[in-house]
Amino acid sequence: MKNRIRIERAILNITQADLADRLSVSRQTINAIEAGKYSPTLALGMKIAREFDKTVNEVFELEEGD
């Protein structure tokens, strides 16, 4: 699953650790999601999108094989 978390973070000028703190997850989880190594649950995906004031579809995008 592709995502725009890195870009959105850059726009808000926040680090992975900041985002992790806001979402009550570990920084490793944010890193794994950004790298496409972990697909978050719907709940976490929605929380991430809400942090960036976007919809889930604007932040995450399905890839072939997902």
Next chain:
Amino acid sequence: MKTKYLLPNSWRPFGVALTLITVPLTLCILIFGEQFPLLGNAIPTPFRFEIPDWSYPENIFLKQADGTVSLQIVDELLGLGVITGLFITGFAKLKIEEERIAQIRLESLQWGVYANFIVMALCIIFIYDSWFFTVMIYNIFTPLLIFVARFYWLLFVNQMIEGKNERNLV
């Protein structure tokens, strides 16, 4: 993340300590048997107890006049210690307990169950007689052992990868 059915994080050091003490001791007993100091004839009285003969029927020669059987309980205590230690180590919450950790925990548990049934299938094919039951007894511990080993290995690998990424970014 709301986590049901997990033990408090504060229990984890106790579980890890218990595992680190009991697993090596149990391995020593398995390797050295009766020669191991904890198991020989010189067992102190607090580690001996009496059980009713119905729970140990095949050893009628050990039966005493009052119908009880005297056993030392070191191996029983160690067995309970291994189970308790591994259980707490595997099922106590981490400091940050979230969905990715829950997924790693679940996948590790799956590995444990797979390993257990693979060993069982191999035993059915290749091992017979009383040796079969001996291996089966030890196989009781495989789900927990493989689960905990795999869980902590994945956490360690993730931490290593994370460290590497950080060094690359600097």
